[in-house]
Amino acid sequence: xxxxxxxxxxxxxxxRCAYVYDTAALRSRAATLRAALPAGTxxxxxxxxxxxxxxxxxxxxxxxxxxxxxxxxxxxAVQAGARRIVFGGPAKTDAELAAAVHxxxxxxxxxxxxxxxxxxxxxxxxVCLRVNRATTALTGSHSMTGTPTPFGIxxxxxxxxxxxxxxxxxxxxFHLHAVSNNLDGPAHAAFLTDCLTWAGRTAQxxxxxxxxxxxxxxxGVDYLSDASIDPAPLSSVTVPGNVELxxxxxxxxxxxxxxxxxxxxxxxxxxGRTFAVLRGGTHHFRLPAAWGYSHPFTVVPIDDWPHPYPRxxxxxxxxxxxxxxxxxxxxxxRGQYVPHLRAGDLLLFGRAGAYxxxxxxxxxxxxxxxxxxxx
Ligand SMILES: Cc1ncc(COP(=O)(O)O)c(C=O)c1O
Numbered sequence: 001x002x003x004x005x006x007x008x009x010x011x012x013x014x015x016r017c018a019y020v021y022d023t024a025a026l027r028s029r030a031a032t033l034r035a036a037l038p039a040g041t042x043x044x045x046x047x048x049x050x051x052x053x054x055x056x057x058x059x060x061x062x063x064x065x066x067x068x069x070x071x072x073x074x075x076x077a078v079q080a081g082a083r084r085i086v087f088g089g090p091a092k093t094d095a096e097l098a099a100a101v102h103x104x105x106x107x108x109x110x111x112x113x114x115x116x117x118x119x120x121x122x123x124x125x126x127v128c129l130r131v132n133r134a135t136t137a138l139t140g141s142h143s144m145t146g147t148p149t150p151f152g153i154x155x156x157x158x159x160x161x162x163x164x165x166x167x168x169x170x171x172x173x174f175h176l177h178a179v180s181n182n183l184d185g186p187a188h189a190a191f192l193t194d195c196l197t198w199a200g201r202t203a204q205x206x207x208x209x210x211x212x213x214x215x216x217x218x219x220g221v222d223y224l225s226d227a228s229i230d231p232a233p234l235s236s237v238t239v240p241g242n243v244e245l246x247x248x249x250x251x252x253x254x255x256x257x258x259x260x261x262x263x264x265x266x267x268x269x270x271x272g273r274t275f276a277v278l279r280g281g282t283h284h285f286r287l288p289a290a291w292g293y294s295h296p297f298t299v300v301p302i303d304d305w306p307h308p309y310p311r312x313x314x315x316x317x318x319x320x321x322x323x324x325x326x327x328x329x330x331x332x333x334r335g336q337y338v339p340h341l342r343a344g345d346l347l348l349f350g351r352a353g354a355y356x357x358x359x360x361x362x363x364x365x366x367x368x369x370x371x372x373x374x375x
Pocket of ligand 1: 248
């Protein structure tokens with residue numbers, strides 16, 4: 001399944017270090033998800049997962065629009081021709097708020113202060129309020145609700161915030177993103193139903209005309225296997241006729257459409273551990289270090305060895321895949337078995353299309369960036 005990826009990598013000059021993004025994989029993943037969504041659902045792509053312009057353009061085309069969290073992402077979304085833009089995030093500047101409204105984006109307002117700032121800017125708009133609910137109804141990582149976080153308005157403060165909403169700003173819905181990387185499809189379906197029920201009841205209690213329930217992202221992929229959340233159970237959710245359910249996944253749409261590849265520059269054994277030292281590392285692909293797991297790789301053999309000196313190699317051994325940074329934390333994978341590995345071969349890391357390059361600390365040590373190949 002990765003022949004087209006390895007072929008593209010082989011065409012690059014050595015030492016090879018690249019991200020490969022496959023737009024066909026993006027389209028197919030979006031189609032799979034869309035087929036599982038209940039009627040009345042709007043599918044947005046969360047740009048934060050991967051802001052490469054070609055990735056954004058592809059997903060803007062096959063999804064209904066884009067979710068953005070900064071002025072930079074907003075500009076990319078506008079350039080990509082997104083039909084619909086939703087702007088969230090707890091730290092919007094006045095300039096970003098104004099630009100979002102100018103671009104026709106729907107704002108997810110994160111605090112009463114933000115509402116007052118919008119009013120002071122003279123902005124008249126329909127907005128959603130992001131709410132940090134009393135409980136999280138979902139497992140996953142990075143909980144943003146049901147726990148103290150800087151995201152959204154505490155549910156207990158919501159009545160006062162609604163009562164104090166400045167004239168000119170009309171609350172038309174709620175944003176309820178809860179967690180990242182949930183792998184349990186039935187649980188996610190139950191979460192969506194719970195969001196719709198809670199929003200309906202809350203709107204009724206406060207005499208709001210509810211139009212939008214945004215349940216955020218959080219559809220997961222398992223980095224240690226080929227598994228992803230099964231979206232099929234989502235089709236059982238009933239979206240009330242007058243309401244639009246918005247989902248804004250990032251990882252589920254982009255993870256499997258990206259590969260990170262890095263050439264083995266050196267192989268060495270110290271204190272009984274064998275290291276494959278890569279032209280690349282966590283400054284390009286920080287996810288495994290950030291999340292504290294070993295990202296699986298496959299070996300792409302490169303037979304060409306044009307050098308006069310011997311080629312380092314190992315057989316039947318466990319290796320640590322480490323990067324080119326001067327820190328022992330620059331580790332992508334620990335203790336993965338390889339039957340055979342040589343300097344000059346490539347390690348290929350799949351599922352690197354979401355939160356790969358975009359969350360990494362590119363400037364540390366000022367090595368060259370990877371090549372970006374878009375298929
Ligand atoms: C508000 C919001 N929406 C959507 C997403 C996308 O989440 P995921 O990539 O887990 O689907 C995030 C991720 O942090 C988020 O904070």
